[in-house]
Amino acid sequence: MAKLNAQDVIASLKEMTILELNDLIKAIEEEFGVTAAAPVAVVAADDSAAAAAPSEVSVVLIDAGQSKVGVIKAVREITGLGLVEAKGLVDGAPKAIKENIKPEEAEAIKEKLTAAGATVEIK
Numbered sequence: 001m002a003k004l005n006a007q008d009v010i011a012s013l014k015e016m017t018i019l020e021l022n023d024l025i026k027a028i029e030e031e032f033g034v035t036a037a038a039p040v041a042v043v044a045a046d047d048s049a050a051a052a053a054p055s056e057v058s059v060v061l062i063d064a065g066q067s068k069v070g071v072i073k074a075v076r077e078i079t080g081l082g083l084v085e086a087k088g089l090v091d092g093a094p095k096a097i098k099e100n101i102k103p104e105e106a107e108a109i110k111e112k113l114t115a116a117g118a119t120v121e122i123k
Contacts, residue, residue, distance in 0.1 A: 063118065
C-alpha cells in the first residue's frame with residue numbers, strides 16, 4: 001500500500017460527508033485512545049481565577065492610629081496633596097486614599113501607611 005501524504009488526506013476529507021467525518025473521528029478516538037473534546041473544565045477554571053483577582057482596587061484609610069502626624073506625612077507623599085488637604089483626608093477617615101489602581105501599587109501604599117501607624121484596607 002502506498003503511503004498517503006498530507007494533500008491526499010485533506011483531499012479525501014473534503015469529499016466526505018458530515019456523517020462520514022463523525023465516524024472517522026470516533027474511529028480515531030477508539031484506535032488511539034484520545035478524545036476530540038476541548039478541555040472545557042480547564043478553560044472555566046482559568047476564567048474563574050481571572051475573575052477572582054480584580055485588576056483595579058482602592059486603598060481606604062480606616063483609622064490614623066496614634067501617630068496621626070506620621071500618617072499625614074505618608075498621605076502627602078502618596079497623594080501629592082498639601083498639608084491641609086492631607087490632614088482633612090486623615091481626619092475624615094474612613095476615606096479612600098487612592099482609587100482604581102493596580103493591586104501591586106495598592107500593597108505598596110498599604111505598607112507605607114501601616115508603617116506610619118495607620119489602619120488600611122484594600123477594596
